[in-house]
Amino acid sequence: MESLEQIKSRIEAAVPGARIEIVPNDSPSGQRSLLVDREHGFAVAKWLRDDPELRFDYASNVTGVDWPDAELTEKVKVKKVVDGVEQEVEEVRKTVRPGYLEAVYHLYSMERKHGPLVLRMRTANRADQVRLPSLTPLWRAAELQEREIYDLYGIVFDGHPDLRRILMWDGFKDHPMRKDYVEPDDFEYEPTPHDEVLERAWRHYPAGLKQ
Amino acid sequence: MDEGLRSELQKQGVFVTTLEELYNWGRKNSIWPLGFGLACCAIEMMAASMARWDLARFGAEVFRPSPRQADLMIVAGTVTKKMAPQVVRLYNQMSEPKYVIAMGACAISGGPFKQGYNVLKGIDRYIPVDVHIPGCPPRPEALIHAFMTLQEKIDAQQLKGEGRPRHLDPDAPSEFPIPEYGEHDLEPPKNPEVWRPAVVVR
Ligand code: SF4
Numbered sequence: 001m002e003s004l005e006q007i008k009s010r011i012e013a014a015v016p017g018a019r020i021e022i023v024p025n026d027s028p029s030g031q032r033s034l035l036v037d038r039e040h041g042f043a044v045a046k047w048l049r050d051d052p053e054l055r056f057d058y059a060s061n062v063t064g065v066d067w068p069d070a071e072l073t074e075k076v077k078v079k080k081v082v083d084g085v086e087q088e089v090e091e092v093r094k095t096v097r098p099g100y101l102e103a104v105y106h107l108y109s110m111e112r113k114h115g116p117l118v119l120r121m122r123t124a125n126r127a128d129q130v131r132l133p134s135l136t137p138l139w140r141a142a143e144l145q146e147r148e149i150y151d152l153y154g155i156v157f158d159g160h161p162d163l164r165r166i167l168m169w170d171g172f173k174d175h176p177m178r179k180d181y182v183e184p185d186d187f188e189y190e191p192t193p194h195d196e197v198l199e200r201a202w203r204h205y206p207a208g209l210k211q
Numbered sequence: 212m213d214e215g216l217r218s219e220l221q222k223q224g225v226f227v228t229t230l231e232e233l234y235n236w237g238r239k240n241s242i243w244p245l246g247f248g249l250a251c252c253a254i255e256m257m258a259a260s261m262a263r264w265d266l267a268r269f270g271a272e273v274f275r276p277s278p279r280q281a282d283l284m285i286v287a288g289t290v291t292k293k294m295a296p297q298v299v300r301l302y303n304q305m306s307e308p309k310y311v312i313a314m315g316a317c318a319i320s321g322g323p324f325k326q327g328y329n330v331l332k333g334i335d336r337y338i339p340v341d342v343h344i345p346g347c348p349p350r351p352e353a354l355i356h357a358f359m360t361l362q363e364k365i366d367a368q369q370l371k372g373e374g375r376p377r378h379l380d381p382d383a384p385s386e387f388p389i390p391e392y393g394e395h396d397l398e399p400p401k402n403p404e405v406w407r408p409a410v411v412v413r
Pocket of ligand 1: 250251252314317318322323346348349
Protein backbone atom coordinates (compact mmCIF):
# COMPACT_ATOMS: atom_id res chain seq x y z
CA MET A 1 0.00 0.00 0.00
CA GLU A 2 1.11 3.53 -0.64
CA SER A 3 2.05 5.66 2.33
CA LEU A 4 -0.59 7.84 3.92
CA GLU A 5 1.16 10.94 2.59
CA GLN A 6 0.90 9.66 -0.96
CA ILE A 7 -2.73 8.72 -0.51
CA LYS A 8 -3.43 12.11 0.98
CA SER A 9 -1.93 14.00 -1.93
CA ARG A 10 -3.70 11.77 -4.44
CA ILE A 11 -7.03 12.37 -2.69
CA GLU A 12 -6.45 16.08 -2.71
CA ALA A 13 -5.87 15.92 -6.44
CA ALA A 14 -8.88 13.70 -7.08
CA VAL A 15 -11.42 15.32 -4.75
CA PRO A 16 -10.98 19.06 -5.03
CA GLY A 17 -11.60 20.94 -1.82
CA ALA A 18 -11.25 17.94 0.47
CA ARG A 19 -9.45 18.79 3.67
CA ILE A 20 -7.43 15.79 4.77
CA GLU A 21 -5.29 15.52 7.85
CA ILE A 22 -3.06 12.72 8.97
CA VAL A 23 -3.76 11.96 12.61
CA PRO A 24 -0.59 10.84 14.38
CA ASN A 25 -0.62 7.96 16.82
CA ASP A 26 2.06 7.78 19.48
CA SER A 27 0.98 4.45 20.90
CA PRO A 28 3.22 1.41 20.24
CA SER A 29 1.17 0.44 17.20
CA GLY A 30 1.93 3.79 15.57
CA GLN A 31 -1.03 3.33 13.27
CA ARG A 32 -1.89 6.70 11.82
CA SER A 33 -5.19 7.55 10.28
CA LEU A 34 -6.77 9.90 7.78
CA LEU A 35 -9.11 12.58 9.05
CA VAL A 36 -11.55 13.75 6.41
CA ASP A 37 -13.85 16.74 6.64
CA ARG A 38 -17.49 15.79 6.70
CA GLU A 39 -18.49 17.70 3.56
CA HIS A 40 -16.18 15.62 1.41
CA GLY A 41 -16.24 12.44 3.49
CA PHE A 42 -18.51 10.58 1.15
CA ALA A 43 -16.62 11.59 -2.02
CA VAL A 44 -13.28 10.67 -0.47
CA ALA A 45 -14.57 7.31 0.71
CA LYS A 46 -16.00 6.59 -2.71
CA TRP A 47 -12.69 7.46 -4.29
CA LEU A 48 -10.86 5.18 -1.85
CA ARG A 49 -13.20 2.36 -2.78
CA ASP A 50 -12.98 2.88 -6.54
CA ASP A 51 -9.39 3.92 -7.12
CA PRO A 52 -7.77 1.05 -9.04
CA GLU A 53 -4.57 1.25 -7.00
CA LEU A 54 -6.29 1.19 -3.60
CA ARG A 55 -9.64 -0.57 -4.09
CA PHE A 56 -10.75 -0.52 -0.46
CA ASP A 57 -13.68 -2.81 -1.04
CA TYR A 58 -14.21 -3.98 2.52
CA ALA A 59 -15.16 -1.98 5.62
CA SER A 60 -14.25 -4.38 8.39
CA ASN A 61 -15.18 -2.24 11.33
CA VAL A 62 -16.93 1.00 12.12
CA THR A 63 -16.89 2.51 15.55
CA GLY A 64 -17.60 5.73 17.35
CA VAL A 65 -15.49 7.79 19.72
CA ASP A 66 -16.67 10.47 22.07
CA TRP A 67 -14.26 13.32 22.68
CA PRO A 68 -15.63 15.59 25.40
CA ASP A 69 -14.40 19.14 25.87
CA ALA A 70 -10.83 18.94 26.99
CA GLU A 71 -8.49 21.38 28.62
CA LEU A 72 -5.14 21.24 26.90
CA THR A 73 -2.13 22.58 28.70
CA GLU A 74 1.03 23.38 26.89
CA LYS A 75 4.24 24.87 28.13
CA VAL A 76 5.48 27.77 26.08
CA LYS A 77 8.70 29.66 26.39
CA VAL A 78 8.08 33.38 26.33
CA LYS A 79 10.54 36.20 26.42
CA LYS A 80 9.81 38.61 29.22
CA VAL A 81 11.56 41.46 30.83
CA VAL A 82 12.12 40.56 34.46
CA ASP A 83 13.91 43.11 36.66
CA GLY A 84 15.06 44.99 33.62
CA VAL A 85 16.70 41.91 32.10
CA GLU A 86 15.19 40.04 29.21
CA GLN A 87 14.70 36.39 30.15
CA GLU A 88 13.09 33.30 28.78
CA VAL A 89 10.29 32.24 31.08
CA GLU A 90 8.18 29.12 30.83
CA GLU A 91 4.50 29.78 30.85
CA VAL A 92 1.67 27.28 31.02
CA ARG A 93 -1.06 28.05 28.57
CA LYS A 94 -4.45 26.51 28.82
CA THR A 95 -6.73 26.12 25.87
CA VAL A 96 -10.11 24.46 25.75
CA ARG A 97 -10.59 22.12 22.85
CA PRO A 98 -14.31 21.85 22.16
CA GLY A 99 -15.60 18.31 22.12
CA TYR A 100 -16.82 16.37 19.13
CA LEU A 101 -17.95 12.91 18.13
CA GLU A 102 -15.96 10.82 15.76
CA ALA A 103 -16.74 7.90 13.48
CA VAL A 104 -13.83 5.61 12.63
CA TYR A 105 -13.85 3.26 9.65
CA HIS A 106 -11.31 0.48 9.14
CA LEU A 107 -10.96 -0.26 5.46
CA TYR A 108 -9.30 -3.20 3.80
CA SER A 109 -8.91 -4.27 0.22
CA MET A 110 -9.73 -7.87 -0.59
CA GLU A 111 -8.71 -7.45 -4.17
CA ARG A 112 -5.36 -5.82 -3.50
CA LYS A 113 -4.79 -7.61 -0.20
CA HIS A 114 -3.83 -4.57 1.77
CA GLY A 115 -5.09 -2.54 4.65
CA PRO A 116 -6.13 -1.38 7.06
CA LEU A 117 -6.67 2.24 6.27
CA VAL A 118 -8.22 4.09 9.16
CA LEU A 119 -10.62 6.78 8.09
CA ARG A 120 -12.06 9.27 10.56
CA MET A 121 -14.78 11.88 10.38
CA ARG A 122 -15.69 14.31 13.11
CA THR A 123 -18.88 16.14 13.93
CA ALA A 124 -18.89 19.85 14.58
CA ASN A 125 -19.84 19.47 18.23
CA ARG A 126 -21.49 17.05 20.63
CA ALA A 127 -24.81 18.77 21.05
CA ASP A 128 -26.76 19.89 18.02
CA GLN A 129 -24.47 19.48 15.03
CA VAL A 130 -23.95 15.77 15.08
CA ARG A 131 -24.45 14.88 11.45
CA LEU A 132 -22.03 12.92 9.31
CA PRO A 133 -22.46 11.43 5.86
CA SER A 134 -23.32 7.75 5.97
CA LEU A 135 -20.94 5.43 4.16
CA THR A 136 -23.48 2.61 4.06
CA PRO A 137 -24.27 3.28 0.37
CA LEU A 138 -20.61 2.46 -0.31
CA TRP A 139 -20.10 -0.42 2.08
CA ARG A 140 -23.21 -2.33 3.07
CA ALA A 141 -21.28 -3.75 6.00
CA ALA A 142 -21.43 -0.39 7.72
CA GLU A 143 -25.21 -0.40 8.02
CA LEU A 144 -25.67 -2.04 11.40
CA GLN A 145 -22.56 -0.51 12.88
CA GLU A 146 -23.63 2.99 11.92
CA ARG A 147 -26.96 2.26 13.55
CA GLU A 148 -25.10 1.19 16.64
CA ILE A 149 -23.08 4.41 16.64
CA TYR A 150 -26.28 6.38 16.24
CA ASP A 151 -27.77 4.49 19.16
CA LEU A 152 -24.85 4.67 21.55
CA TYR A 153 -23.15 7.96 20.60
CA GLY A 154 -25.87 9.94 18.87
CA ILE A 155 -24.17 10.63 15.55
CA VAL A 156 -26.83 11.10 12.86
CA PHE A 157 -25.76 9.58 9.55
CA ASP A 158 -27.21 11.36 6.54
CA GLY A 159 -28.04 9.00 3.72
CA HIS A 160 -28.34 5.90 5.90
CA PRO A 161 -31.16 3.72 4.54
CA ASP A 162 -32.63 2.71 7.89
CA LEU A 163 -31.34 4.77 10.79
CA ARG A 164 -33.01 3.41 13.91
CA ARG A 165 -31.76 2.48 17.34
CA ILE A 166 -30.47 -1.05 17.41
CA LEU A 167 -29.54 -2.04 20.97
CA MET A 168 -31.78 0.21 23.03
CA TRP A 169 -35.48 0.66 22.44
CA ASP A 170 -36.96 3.39 20.32
CA GLY A 171 -38.25 5.62 23.12
CA PHE A 172 -34.86 5.67 24.82
CA LYS A 173 -33.48 9.19 25.10
CA ASP A 174 -29.83 8.86 26.10
CA HIS A 175 -26.67 7.79 24.33
CA PRO A 176 -25.07 5.40 26.79
CA MET A 177 -21.53 5.32 25.43
CA ARG A 178 -21.02 9.05 25.74
CA LYS A 179 -18.68 9.97 28.53
CA ASP A 180 -21.24 12.19 30.21
CA TYR A 181 -24.01 9.59 30.22
CA VAL A 182 -25.78 9.41 33.57
CA GLU A 183 -27.03 5.93 34.38
CA PRO A 184 -30.19 5.32 36.35
CA ASP A 185 -29.21 5.34 39.99
CA ASP A 186 -29.92 1.69 40.70
CA PHE A 187 -26.85 0.39 42.43
CA GLU A 188 -27.25 -2.94 44.13
CA TYR A 189 -25.08 -4.85 46.51
CA GLU A 190 -21.91 -6.05 44.88
CA PRO A 191 -19.40 -8.23 46.71
CA THR A 192 -16.22 -6.73 45.23
CA PRO A 193 -16.88 -3.14 44.17
CA HIS A 194 -14.01 -1.04 42.86
CA ASP A 195 -13.41 2.33 41.18
CA GLU A 196 -16.64 4.06 40.17
CA VAL A 197 -18.73 1.19 41.44
CA LEU A 198 -17.08 1.53 44.84
CA GLU A 199 -18.04 5.20 44.94
CA ARG A 200 -21.60 4.30 44.14
CA ALA A 201 -21.51 1.55 46.74
CA TRP A 202 -20.48 4.10 49.36
CA ARG A 203 -23.35 6.32 48.40
CA HIS A 204 -25.85 3.50 48.74
CA TYR A 205 -24.43 1.63 51.72
CA PRO A 206 -22.62 4.35 53.66
CA ALA A 207 -22.22 2.25 56.79
CA GLY A 208 -21.84 -1.19 55.37
CA LEU A 209 -18.87 -1.10 53.09
CA LYS A 210 -16.33 1.08 54.82
CA GLN A 211 -15.57 -1.51 57.50
CA MET B 212 -49.64 -42.35 57.58
CA ASP B 213 -46.86 -44.05 59.41
CA GLU B 214 -43.85 -44.70 57.17
CA GLY B 215 -43.01 -48.03 58.74
CA LEU B 216 -46.50 -49.37 58.36
CA ARG B 217 -46.62 -48.23 54.80
CA SER B 218 -43.40 -49.95 53.79
CA GLU B 219 -44.57 -53.06 55.62
CA LEU B 220 -47.80 -53.00 53.63
CA GLN B 221 -45.82 -52.43 50.43
CA LYS B 222 -43.89 -55.61 51.05
CA GLN B 223 -47.20 -57.44 51.22
CA GLY B 224 -48.23 -55.94 47.88
CA VAL B 225 -50.55 -53.27 49.26
CA PHE B 226 -49.85 -49.74 48.12
CA VAL B 227 -51.24 -46.92 50.15
CA THR B 228 -50.95 -43.31 49.10
CA THR B 229 -52.70 -40.00 49.38
CA LEU B 230 -54.21 -37.99 46.61
CA GLU B 231 -51.73 -35.23 47.35
CA GLU B 232 -48.77 -37.53 46.95
CA LEU B 233 -50.08 -38.98 43.73
CA TYR B 234 -50.84 -35.56 42.35
CA ASN B 235 -47.47 -34.12 43.23
CA TRP B 236 -45.69 -37.22 42.03
CA GLY B 237 -47.29 -36.79 38.65
CA ARG B 238 -46.54 -33.08 38.52
CA LYS B 239 -42.95 -33.29 39.57
CA ASN B 240 -42.09 -35.92 36.99
CA SER B 241 -43.47 -34.11 34.00
CA ILE B 242 -42.13 -30.59 34.20
CA TRP B 243 -42.04 -29.39 30.65
CA PRO B 244 -39.74 -26.44 30.15
CA LEU B 245 -40.38 -23.60 27.75
CA GLY B 246 -37.91 -23.83 24.90
CA PHE B 247 -36.18 -20.51 24.89
CA GLY B 248 -32.71 -19.27 25.68
CA LEU B 249 -31.30 -15.79 25.97
CA ALA B 250 -27.51 -16.08 25.90
CA CYS B 251 -24.57 -18.36 26.50
CA CYS B 252 -26.24 -20.16 29.41
CA ALA B 253 -28.79 -21.53 26.97
CA ILE B 254 -26.03 -23.65 25.41
CA GLU B 255 -25.56 -25.43 28.72
CA MET B 256 -29.31 -25.84 29.02
CA MET B 257 -29.36 -27.51 25.61
CA ALA B 258 -26.45 -29.70 26.64
CA ALA B 259 -28.38 -30.75 29.73
CA SER B 260 -31.24 -31.94 27.57
CA MET B 261 -29.00 -33.97 25.26
CA ALA B 262 -27.82 -37.55 25.59
CA ARG B 263 -24.91 -37.03 27.92
CA TRP B 264 -26.83 -35.41 30.77
CA ASP B 265 -30.22 -36.54 29.61
CA LEU B 266 -32.84 -34.39 31.26
CA ALA B 267 -35.38 -36.96 30.08
CA ARG B 268 -34.56 -38.95 33.20
CA PHE B 269 -36.51 -36.33 35.09
CA GLY B 270 -39.41 -36.21 32.69
CA ALA B 271 -38.37 -32.80 31.48
CA GLU B 272 -36.98 -33.37 28.03
CA VAL B 273 -39.99 -32.01 26.17
CA PHE B 274 -39.04 -28.41 25.56
CA ARG B 275 -42.29 -26.81 24.48
CA PRO B 276 -42.26 -24.15 21.81
CA SER B 277 -45.45 -22.61 23.17
CA PRO B 278 -45.81 -21.02 26.61
CA ARG B 279 -49.32 -22.44 26.83
CA GLN B 280 -47.96 -25.97 27.09
CA ALA B 281 -45.02 -25.27 29.36
CA ASP B 282 -44.78 -25.64 33.13
CA LEU B 283 -41.31 -24.32 33.68
CA MET B 284 -39.47 -21.29 32.44
CA ILE B 285 -35.71 -21.64 32.50
CA VAL B 286 -34.39 -18.10 32.23
CA ALA B 287 -31.07 -19.13 30.72
CA GLY B 288 -28.95 -16.11 29.99
CA THR B 289 -28.65 -12.37 30.07
CA VAL B 290 -31.95 -10.55 30.37
CA THR B 291 -31.40 -7.20 28.72
CA LYS B 292 -33.75 -4.39 29.58
CA LYS B 293 -35.00 -4.53 26.04
CA MET B 294 -35.84 -8.21 26.41
CA ALA B 295 -37.32 -8.10 29.92
CA PRO B 296 -40.92 -7.16 28.92
CA GLN B 297 -41.03 -10.07 26.49
CA VAL B 298 -39.80 -12.50 29.13
CA VAL B 299 -42.47 -11.31 31.55
CA ARG B 300 -45.09 -11.56 28.83
CA LEU B 301 -44.07 -15.15 28.07
CA TYR B 302 -44.32 -15.92 31.74
CA ASN B 303 -47.80 -14.42 31.88
CA GLN B 304 -48.86 -16.55 28.95
CA MET B 305 -47.86 -19.77 30.65
CA SER B 306 -50.68 -21.53 32.42
CA GLU B 307 -50.58 -22.41 36.08
CA PRO B 308 -48.96 -24.27 37.74
CA LYS B 309 -45.77 -22.66 36.55
CA TYR B 310 -42.29 -22.43 37.92
CA VAL B 311 -39.16 -20.45 37.13
CA ILE B 312 -35.52 -21.42 37.32
CA ALA B 313 -33.15 -18.46 36.96
CA MET B 314 -30.04 -19.98 35.46
CA GLY B 315 -26.67 -18.31 35.66
CA ALA B 316 -25.15 -15.16 37.06
CA CYS B 317 -26.91 -12.97 34.51
CA ALA B 318 -30.42 -14.17 35.18
CA ILE B 319 -30.04 -14.00 38.95
CA SER B 320 -28.17 -10.70 39.27
CA GLY B 321 -27.06 -9.23 35.96
CA GLY B 322 -23.79 -11.13 36.28
CA PRO B 323 -20.80 -9.68 34.47
CA PHE B 324 -23.02 -6.91 33.11
CA LYS B 325 -24.50 -5.95 36.44
CA GLN B 326 -23.28 -2.36 36.46
CA GLY B 327 -24.08 -1.83 32.80
CA TYR B 328 -26.81 0.38 31.44
CA ASN B 329 -28.69 -2.22 29.43
CA VAL B 330 -28.95 -5.37 31.53
CA LEU B 331 -31.59 -6.18 34.09
CA LYS B 332 -30.11 -6.92 37.50
CA GLY B 333 -31.95 -10.22 37.77
CA ILE B 334 -35.25 -11.47 36.42
CA ASP B 335 -36.60 -11.79 39.98
CA ARG B 336 -37.41 -8.09 39.79
CA TYR B 337 -40.49 -8.87 37.72
CA ILE B 338 -41.44 -12.51 38.16
CA PRO B 339 -41.19 -14.87 41.12
CA VAL B 340 -38.24 -17.22 40.82
CA ASP B 341 -38.31 -20.64 42.46
CA VAL B 342 -34.71 -21.75 42.06
CA HIS B 343 -31.64 -19.59 41.48
CA ILE B 344 -28.49 -21.24 40.12
CA PRO B 345 -25.22 -19.30 40.25
CA GLY B 346 -22.43 -19.89 37.75
CA CYS B 347 -21.23 -18.39 34.53
CA PRO B 348 -22.45 -20.61 32.99
CA PRO B 349 -23.66 -23.22 35.49
CA ARG B 350 -22.72 -26.70 34.36
CA PRO B 351 -25.52 -29.01 33.22
CA GLU B 352 -25.13 -30.82 36.54
CA ALA B 353 -26.06 -27.59 38.26
CA LEU B 354 -29.16 -27.29 36.12
CA ILE B 355 -30.07 -30.87 36.95
CA HIS B 356 -29.55 -30.03 40.59
CA ALA B 357 -31.91 -27.11 40.17
CA PHE B 358 -34.42 -29.48 38.61
CA MET B 359 -34.18 -31.85 41.52
CA THR B 360 -34.55 -28.95 43.93
CA LEU B 361 -37.66 -27.88 42.09
CA GLN B 362 -38.99 -31.43 42.18
CA GLU B 363 -38.47 -31.53 45.91
CA LYS B 364 -40.24 -28.24 46.21
CA ILE B 365 -43.22 -29.49 44.19
CA ASP B 366 -43.26 -32.73 46.12
CA ALA B 367 -43.49 -30.87 49.42
CA GLN B 368 -46.32 -28.59 48.33
CA GLN B 369 -49.56 -29.07 50.21
CA LEU B 370 -52.70 -28.83 48.23
CA LYS B 371 -54.69 -27.14 50.97
CA GLY B 372 -54.18 -24.37 53.45
CA GLU B 373 -51.38 -21.85 53.71
CA GLY B 374 -48.60 -22.20 51.20
CA ARG B 375 -50.61 -24.17 48.68
CA PRO B 376 -49.56 -23.82 45.06
CA ARG B 377 -50.74 -20.69 43.32
CA HIS B 378 -53.05 -22.49 40.94
CA LEU B 379 -55.11 -23.77 43.84
CA ASP B 380 -55.36 -20.37 45.44
CA PRO B 381 -57.90 -18.20 43.66
CA ASP B 382 -56.48 -15.06 45.24
CA ALA B 383 -52.89 -15.63 44.17
CA PRO B 384 -51.79 -13.65 41.13
CA SER B 385 -50.90 -15.57 38.04
CA GLU B 386 -49.86 -12.66 35.88
CA PHE B 387 -47.45 -9.91 36.70
CA PRO B 388 -47.27 -6.38 35.32
CA ILE B 389 -45.16 -6.06 32.20
CA PRO B 390 -42.61 -3.24 32.46
CA GLU B 391 -42.76 -0.48 29.87
CA TYR B 392 -39.90 1.08 27.96
CA GLY B 393 -39.19 4.43 29.57
CA GLU B 394 -37.01 7.29 28.42
CA HIS B 395 -34.06 6.31 30.59
CA ASP B 396 -34.91 2.93 32.07
CA LEU B 397 -37.65 0.37 32.30
CA GLU B 398 -40.73 1.61 34.12
CA PRO B 399 -41.13 0.54 36.79
CA PRO B 400 -37.48 -0.56 37.28
CA LYS B 401 -38.73 -3.35 39.54
CA ASN B 402 -41.94 -4.77 40.84
CA PRO B 403 -41.84 -4.29 44.62
CA GLU B 404 -44.53 -6.91 45.12
CA VAL B 405 -42.34 -9.60 43.68
CA TRP B 406 -38.85 -8.54 44.42
CA ARG B 407 -37.28 -9.33 47.75
CA PRO B 408 -33.91 -7.60 47.80
CA ALA B 409 -31.10 -9.55 49.36
CA VAL B 410 -30.22 -8.42 52.85
CA VAL B 411 -26.54 -7.86 53.39
CA VAL B 412 -25.53 -9.53 56.63
CA ARG B 413 -22.06 -8.88 58.01
S1 SF4 C 1 -24.16 -16.10 33.34
FE1 SF4 C 1 -22.35 -16.16 32.06
S2 SF4 C 1 -22.70 -17.88 30.66
FE2 SF4 C 1 -24.67 -17.31 31.52
S3 SF4 C 1 -25.59 -15.87 30.10
FE3 SF4 C 1 -24.49 -14.68 31.64
S4 SF4 C 1 -22.46 -14.36 30.75
FE4 SF4 C 1 -23.42 -16.04 29.62
